[in-house]
Amino acid sequence: MTQHDVGHEHGDHQQSDHKGHGAHEGHGGGGHDHGDHGDHVAMFRRLFWIMLVLAVPTVLTSPMFADLLGYQLPDVPGIGWVAPVLGTVMFVWGGRPFITGAIEEIRSRAPGMMLLIGMAITVAFVASLAASVGLISHTLEFWWELALLIVIMLLGHWIEMRSLAQTSSALDSLAALLPDEAERVEGDEIVAVDPAELVIDDVVVVRPGGRVPADGVVTQGAAAMNESMITGESAAVRRSVGDQVVAGTVATDSGLRVRVSAVGDDTALAGIRRLVAEAQGSSSRAQRLADRAAAWLFWYALGAAIIAAVVWLLVSDPATTLERVITVLIIACPHALGLAIPLVVSITTERAARGGVLVKDRLALEQMRTVDTVLFDKTGTLTRGEPAVTGVHSVGMPEGELLALAAAAETDSEHPLAKAIVRAAREQGLDVPAATNFSASPAVGVRATVGGATVRVGGPYLLEEERLDPLPQTEPWAGAGATVLHVVRDGQAIGALSVADEIRPESREAVEALHHAGLQIVMITGDAEPVARAVAAELGIDEVFAGVRPEHKADKVAELQDRGRTVAMVGDGVNDAPALARADVGIAIGAGTDVAIASAGVILASDDPRSVLSIIRLSRAAYRKMTQNLWWAAGYNLVSVPLAAGVLAPVGFVMPMAVGAILMSLSTVIVALNAQTLRRLDLSPGAAPR
Known part of the structure; x- marks a missing residue:
């Protein structure tokens, strides 16, 4: 705006209207329902350690494992039943989560990784049990591989659930920001209450070092507030009477009294929790791609197993054929593929929330x-969205003195431009003299007696009343759209101020x-x-x-x-x-x-x-991790399944099941660790996008 648009106190202060906000429903989307991650972590951790303990004797007493390592099982009565008994316990107990998941995928007609895992351990169990009771060749006894497969799958799921639980802990940590109790002012007394009992318009005391229990407005005191848990900003922000404060922020240096303006689900913290939860539940293109890849892999593995069965039956015996089919189904488990995207998006969401995104x-x-x-x-x-003094020009005196005189005249005014002038003087540490006889004239300006002289501050109508011309130095300000206010003392223009929305x-x-x-x-x-x-x-x-x-x-x-x-x-x-x-x-x-x-x-x-740069860095880094994980996980399966089926058998190479199981577990761990590197992503404003 130009100087002719402004009267100050005295006229319309033109700013964009920022009061309304149309509601727009956010994007929904289904994602993986991981349930209660904390419970799953405990369950898979417990199962993993129990199954690991059971797996040791199962593997060591497995005849095939003994043959592979070249040792003899001790001649102890019943030792031949250790592996079958413990292997059966492991299948029924440790394999239950995978069998249950497989059944759910069959019911929903959405084959995926759980069905493949369930098929793998079921085939291994049935083959091993049949071999142990003499129904088929003893060479098809795979108790040790069944035990290792269950332990490896439980370990992978434990890693996944622990990562997801760490992601969800971002929400829990937001809830933990609230103090255990609030101090409510009741008449002349201060009573300790649960923050959940607070209602709107309650006044609470926030002591130095204490957390704000609910969103509100400061009614008494001033303090440097640590708002990093809400904004991601490390520097403390000064909050005083009339300023908004947010639940969970900390008054670092002095106490406050705050009138509660929002409680419960209406607070900023509750809103942030909802947003993070929605983000963790929303689907994504990459996630849907991984889901489709898992479904494709099911048919890919099933087709490879069928082809392997047909070909090996033609060129070899049924025992070898069954071994190849079992190997294909075991190492086709798409667990790494299932981890590829959920871990990345969950960790990304958490990392973003901690960085104020x-x-x-x-x-x-x-x-x-x-x-x-x-x-x-x-x-x-x-810009800051509020007026600020952007220029000072004085005539015959230091600029600081001019600003102090203007601030003195404006001290009692409530106009935004007046507050900007007073704030500028305070920020510069100026000694603002006392003023008396204050008066304000709409569309003209303010008048006050300062140091025995009449000081007026205002826009163009003030100059007309005083029959003064604008100072020529103010023309560039007006041309740039700033508000120009002249300062007049005893009828003489002693300077001017430029006030604009500060960049x-x-x-x-x-x-x-x-x-x-x-x-x-x-x-x-x-x-x-x-x-x-x-x-x-x-x-x-x-x-x-x-x-x-x-x-x-x-x-x-x-x-x-x-x-x-x-x-x-x-x-x-x-x-x-x-x-x-x-x-x-x-x-x-x-x-x-x-x-x-x-x-x-x-x-x-x-x-x-x-x-905004943080979002770019986050987006690019997350995409890189998703791409890396998808290529690693899918690439492993695409290569290992044909090898397990025996595609290189004509040149003398057939992948042993043990090697397939080890590679499968390695791919799972690599995918999980690769996703974890996102936690080290630098989201500070000064970091450059990559």
Whole structure:
């Protein structure tokens, strides 16, 4: 806006309306239902150790294992039944989770990894039992392989469930941020209560070092708040009377009194829990690909087993044929394939949440790596969304003295521009003199007596009343769309102030880094063209849409998409809902106390626009891990199944079942460990996208 648009106190302070926010339901999607991960971890851990203990005597007393290693079983009565008895116990007890899962897949007509595992251990059990009782050749006794297979599968599932449980612990840790009790003010007394008992408008005491028990507004005191658990920002933020504070944040240096504004499921923490839970439950393209691959592998393994059976029956004996079929079914277990995607997306979601990036829709996170255009909303995103003093010009006195005089005159005013002037003086540590006889005139300005002189601060109408001309030094400010306020003392213009929506210091770095990553940067705003152009020029933005009403922002997103661009829209979540929903990836920024934003696939808990780079790093890293895991897991099965079937038998190589089982377990562990490396991903704003 220009100086002629502003009266200050005195006129309309034009800013984009950020009060409304259209609701937009988030993307749903089914994912793997892993149930209670904590219970599963305990179950698989317990089963693994019990089965490991049983597996040792089972393997050591297995005749085939003894033959492989070249030792003789001791001549002890009944030793020949140790392996069959313990192997049967292992199959019934340790194999139960896999048999149950296989039955469920048959019922749902969705064959996958559990059916393959179930088939493998069932075939091994039946063959071994038949060999032990003399129904078939003793060479088909595979008790040791059955035991190792069950132990290996339990170990793999324990690794998976432990990783998923660690992911879910991100949610539990959010709940743990709340204090065990809250101190509620009841008249002249302070009473300790359970935070769950708090209701809206209760006043609670937060002592130094204590956690805020519920979202609220500070009514007394000021403190440096550690909000890292909500925003991912490590630096403490000063909160004083009138400021919002969030449940779970810590008052580091002094105490506060807070009036509760939200409790229970309406708090920011509860909202973050919901968002993380939705992200963990949402499906993704990569996950669906892995599910389809597991189904294909079932038919691939079944077909290979049938072909192997036919071919080996033609060229060899039934015992060898059965051994090949069993080997094919055992090493085709797609456990590594099943781990390939769930571990990556779960760890990614957790890592994102801990870094202040709340992934609501995994599809949005996956698509972020393909984005080539980032569309930033200006107000509240690239700028702070509130007026700030951006320039001071004085006549015949130091600039600090001019600012102190203006702040003195504005101290009693409630206007946003007045607060910006007073705040600027305080931030510079200026000694603001006392003022008396304060008065405000709409559309003109304020008047006060400071040091025995009459000081006035205002816009163009003030200059008209005083019959003064604007200071020529203010023309560039007005041309850039800033609000220009002149300071007049006893009828003489002694200086002027430029007040504008302050650009975030991080915005320039964010734009530069995104440019370096090869992305085009576009800005959209409801502000006038001069204001938009000035901000764009300062930040080096490629294209600007100015004077755009909130309801038309989605049209601009569509315009970019019509040019063939893949667009990520970054807004503060207020009045940006249609555009966030229309974009290929919607990113809501500055959601620390407004986690109910439903139109974005990704929500940034901090106000730092550099966090957009974190999403790019996360998306690219997750895609790399998914690709690596899929190739490793699927590639292992594609290669090992033909080898197990005996495709190289004509040249003298037939893969032993033991080797297949070892390779299978190795692939599972490699996939799990590869996914774990995502926990070391650097999501700090200064890190570069890769």
